[in-house]
Amino acid sequence: MTTASSGSAGASGAAGAAGLSEFPDISISTERLVLRPLEEADVPAYAEMMNDEQVTAWTSVPQPFTEADAGDWITRLAPAERSEGRGIVLAVTEFLTQRLVGIIQLRGTDWRVRSTELNYVVAPWARGEGYASEAALATAQWLFHDQKFERIELRTAADNTAAQQVAQKIGCISEGVLRGAWIARTRNGGDPFGGWLQVRTDLIVWSLLPEDLEGVSESLADSGFSAFSDWN
Numbered sequence: 001m002t003t004a005s006s007g008s009a010g011a012s013g014a015a016g017a018a019g020l021s022e023f024p025d026i027s028i029s030t031e032r033l034v035l036r037p038l039e040e041a042d043v044p045a046y047a048e049m050m051n052d053e054q055v056t057a058w059t060s061v062p063q064p065f066t067e068a069d070a071g072d073w074i075t076r077l078a079p080a081e082r083s084e085g086r087g088i089v090l091a092v093t094e095f096l097t098q099r100l101v102g103i104i105q106l107r108g109t110d111w112r113v114r115s116t117e118l119n120y121v122v123a124p125w126a127r128g129e130g131y132a133s134e135a136a137l138a139t140a141q142w143l144f145h146d147q148k149f150e151r152i153e154l155r156t157a158a159d160n161t162a163a164q165q166v167a168q169k170i171g172c173i174s175e176g177v178l179r180g181a182w183i184a185r186t187r188n189g190g191d192p193f194g195g196w197l198q199v200r201t202d203l204i205v206w207s208l209l210p211e212d213l214e215g216v217s218e219s220l221a222d223s224g225f226s227a228f229s230d231w232n
Helices: 040-050 053-058 067-083 131-145 161-169 210-215
Strands: 026-029 033-037 088-094 100-110 115-122 151-157 173-187 196-208 226-229
Touching (some): 033 131, 040 067, 040 100, 067 088, 115 131, 131 161, 131 210, 151 161, 161 196, 196 210
Parallel strands (some): 115 151
Antiparallel strands (some): 026 226, 088 100, 100 115
């Protein structure tokens, strides 16, 4: 399970709500990945990814998730996250193949506190390759170094151990548990062809501060990245 569950990060702050602060159009490159704005060409792969069983189980995306849903998210909703100051949504793609690996989303951004919540989804074919931690770490480095943020928050469902492992791998510190704060989904009676049941679960809150990156393993911390503003 390699998707991070998403809860509300609280008020986004007056600056963000008023659209007075926003993230730039950005592309972030790592050794294996390119993080960039979503494009209309991503619609088929994005829709396929969001219909995956694990994505359904740990997120609140509507099911089934159609290509029309994907198109609306990519062309209207995701750009509004940035333009209205709430956050930013980035496609995560393989550097060599340009194939869509997943997405990184920053949401609930508080511009006064310089804090934001990080969520991610990884396509089923790309799991187990370390892409989630590589993309999340590159995003954190960019936020702390270029954007002068002071805090990143992740929230993972209590049973989503893969998401918790990613949080630990990039240096996050567990801060506590929000009891009964999320609705996960599970197959009715365990039948893979049955309907989905909603199950209330706890959320584990993780935080990452600039100094926490010093504890990240050398293999991740030295992976490096480059950022290019005004992505076209």
